[in-house]
Amino acid sequence: MSIADPIISMRGVTKVYGQGPTAFQALKGIDIDIAQGDFVAVMGPSGSGKSTTMNILGCLDVPSGGEFLFKGRHVETLDRDQRALLRRRYLGFVFQGFNLLSRTTALENVELPLLYRGEDKKTRYDMGMAALDKVGLKDWWDHTPAELSGGQQQRVAIARAIVTHPDVLLADEPTGNLDSERSVEIMELLTDLNRNSGITVLMVTHEPDMAAFARTIVHFKDGLVERVEQKVAA
């Protein structure tokens, strides 16, 4: 697929885990272009390389070969710290396992990326509360993860991912640990962020019901993109 002026562009990206005889090629040459403002669902069988691709897209990992352009920058040439700064500025990540800091209130969890950005206390509070408001948890700001349900924890994690107004939100099976009702809530939230905040959303899911919320569905198989499904705008 080829899109004019993509925010994300992968060309022949490969990923090899391990070395020598135990080396395993998880990605065999991925080509993807993602347009600004798209809502992409990534599907495919287990082990097909979805998470591996997401980690590279999220600048958490580097490809073994090929090119990965993010906003026109060659990420494969950047070092750890430069990638950390890219994540800090442009990316938000939501994990299947929520990954909130324990014993830390929802607000403090959400404020964390702002702390690393060096925002002052007032800005952190305002932006943190706004993000919590967006995910519908304003009244729960002083609860720790242990005091929140799974769905609420995932919404806090989404608030943390969007608090910096990122360009791209990456979510690896964000509903994998939730029941279908909670899952739909999360999907509606992502849809809203995509439509109304202009955030490009990239999401891995196993469930066709969840993928149905996306505009583009990328199917993976054996470390390759098998097919890209483009839905007509709703």
Next chain:
Amino acid sequence: MLGTTITLAFRAINRHKLRSFLTTLGIIIGVAAVVTMVTLGNGATAAVREQISSLGANVLQLRPGQGFGRGGGGPRPPDFKERDLTAIENQLTGVRAVAPVVQSSGTAIYEGNNWSTTVYGTTSAYSEVQQWKVADGRLFLPDEEEAGKSVCIIGNTVRTNLFQGTEPVGKRMRIKGVSCQVVGVLATRGQGGFGDQDDVVVMPIKFVQRRFTGDRDISQIMVAVDDAYDTSTVQSSLEELMRERRKVKAGDQDNFNVFDTKQISDTLTGTTTILTQIVGAVAAISLLVGGIGIMNIMLVSVTERTREIGIRLAIGAVAREVLLQFLVEAIVLSCLGGLIGLFLALIATAAIAPLMQVPFLFDIKVNFIAFVFSAAIGVVFGYFPARRAAALNPIDALRHE
């Protein structure tokens, strides 16, 4: 960036109170144990030193017979006479003071209290030889010595047991059935190498000879060597003088012996050195054990926190920032633990020292070294495992269970 990091470090400490407490505890115990041990060790060493100096420096003890005791069979070697004393005073160079001693044991009585003690008959020179001071009252007057008057100076143990609360100077007490007037109290000297040195009654030698021993013999002569002279040289000339005076033929064994208190002091000094070394070794071991404790807790806590490190990295923290946070945490906890440890050591030593009857010597150097060492262990072992974790790929750190 530093401000942010410090905020984060304090948040983490506050949020994980038990973990923070355990980390700190390792350092507290390490520092407290070492400082307490070394401080008490120093106190004990000082106590031994003080006892050594209480023996009186460079004193030669002249006694009849060979070595301690009176030798094997044969006739009992004669005691010394007053003219021996005069000869030593006049003919020997390098002598600071000479005091004759006769000794007798007996019971002292005052108003229904009685106390069994040792009576020393000597002269005022004894005070100079033994470097004993009179705390209350005075030494013997020349005419009291000359006439052998019934006056005495008592040691502190005698004062406590016999007079209890009352002021003894000027009182009359009975010693071995004879009345005598207390003119002074000796300054405390404590437990010396030869038992309680305060359990004595000192009287003019002429009185003791007349009333208790019944002859004019002197059983022991104490010779204080002038600091400017070599003790062994003075000892040789003393031995020569006495051989001549006691008509010991060349080749015959001496029928007297000269004992150098410096020998005892050398022996005790050696013991003290060993004591110091043992204390030092034990302290080093406990510091090491404390260090291993700190290391363990730090390692466990960093393993626990690898996922946290992964989260921080994933949301855009640079490895440097995560590390700095761990470093600040380690420094804060280590220093806090160190200070608490020092404080506990202070309380413990102040409480234990009197029980051990050793002086409490606050040693700033020991406190400083223990603090710096433990804090350094805390920081190093807090920092290096964190560095390993921060070097991980954020994804691997996140997967860490």
